[in-house]
Amino acid sequence: MIAFLTDPIVVTVLLTIAGVGIVLELFSQKFGIAGFIGVAALLLFFYGHFQAGLAGYGTLTLFVAGILLIFLEFFLPGAVSGTLGVAALILSLFLAGEDALQIGVSILIALFVSISVFFIMIKVLNKKLVLFNKMVLFETARKEDGYVSNVNRTDLLGIEGKALTILRPAGTVIINNERIDVVSEGGFIEQNAKVIVIKVEGARIVVREV
Numbered sequence: 001m002i003a004f005l006t007d008p009i010v011v012t013v014l015l016t017i018a019g020v021g022i023v024l025e026l027f028s029q030k031f032g033i034a035g036f037i038g039v040a041a042l043l044l045f046f047y048g049h050f051q052a053g054l055a056g057y058g059t060l061t062l063f064v065a066g067i068l069l070i071f072l073e074f075f076l077p078g079a080v081s082g083t084l085g086v087a088a089l090i091l092s093l094f095l096a097g098e099d100a101l102q103i104g105v106s107i108l109i110a111l112f113v114s115i116s117v118f119f120i121m122i123k124v125l126n127k128k129l130v131l132f133n134k135m136v137l138f139e140t141a142r143k144e145d146g147y148v149s150n151v152n153r154t155d156l157l158g159i160e161g162k163a164l165t166i167l168r169p170a171g172t173v174i175i176n177n178e179r180i181d182v183v184s185e186g187g188f189i190e191q192n193a194k195v196i197v198i199k200v201e202g203a204r205i206v207v208r209e210v
Contacts, residue, residue, distance in 0.1 A: 005048025006098065012106040015093070017041040019114030026118075027127045046096060055096035063092035153205060156180070156197040160210060163193045173207060182207045 004010060021038020046063060049055040069085030090107065097103030121127040161175030169184035173195055182197075182205040189195060189209050199206035 002048055002051045005044060006052050006054070008099075008102050008106065011045060011097070011103070012109050014041040014045045015106050015110035016113045018045070019110040020117050023114050023118045023121070027121055045093075049096040049098075052098075054098050059092050059095045062088050062095065066090075066092060152200065152202060153180075154200050156205060157200055158197065160194060160196045161207070163189055163191055163195055166191050167195075167207070180205060184208070 005014075018038045018041040021034045021036075021041065024034035025038070042063075046055055046060060050060065066085045066088030069081045069088060072081045072085075093107060094100055094103055097106075156175060159175055161173045161180070163171060164174050164179065165171040167173075167182070167184040167189035169186060169188070171182065171184075171189070172179055173182050174180075175197070182195075184195075185198065185206055185208045187209070189207075194210040195207040196210050197205060198208045
């Protein structure tokens with residue numbers, strides 16, 4: 001069994017299954033059958049090489065650390081954690097392999113097949129990356145749906161009020177017992193002076209002294 005699991009062809013198949021399983025999980029709502037099969041393939045790879053004496057506890061530790069770093073990438077800013085995780089994972093595969101050239105070819109084949117499956121899922125089957133959709137906000141707040149960045153107080157046009165503070169030119173006025181932040185037309189307006197709203201531009205309310 002150990003000889004079978006460490007055979008170059010079997011190693012290539014196991015790594016390819018693991019890569020395809022990880023790719024399919026990117027399109028899944030939650031961790032499912034594809035993920036379990038991918039993890040099982042990796043475990044078989046390391047089990048065979050560990051029993052054959054090709055992989056030690058250090059290699060296994062490096063592999064687990066790589067998986068954890070990749071997982072942390074989804075919660076940490078930047079791509080440092082994910083890059084280190086992928087590097088640790090690939091290095092652990094090289095350390096577990098008996099022949100660096102053979103394991104390198106197996107990894108390249110697995111990557112090629114996995115990337116091909118990735119593009120087939122997106123271009124041919126029109127699948128969406130569920131994992132990344134959870135991390136990116138695609139919803140928009142449209143005015144047609146009742147969302148506004150600020151209230152347009154056009155109802156105040158032509159209404160008189162009293163300056164609660166000095167306007168230099170910004171300040172506060174009282175209009176119909178409501179405190180409203182305004183700006184004067186450009187000049188200085190004393191406190192308690194009568195003012196009238198002459199312009200409303202979104203959240204900007206312009207007043208002039210009466």
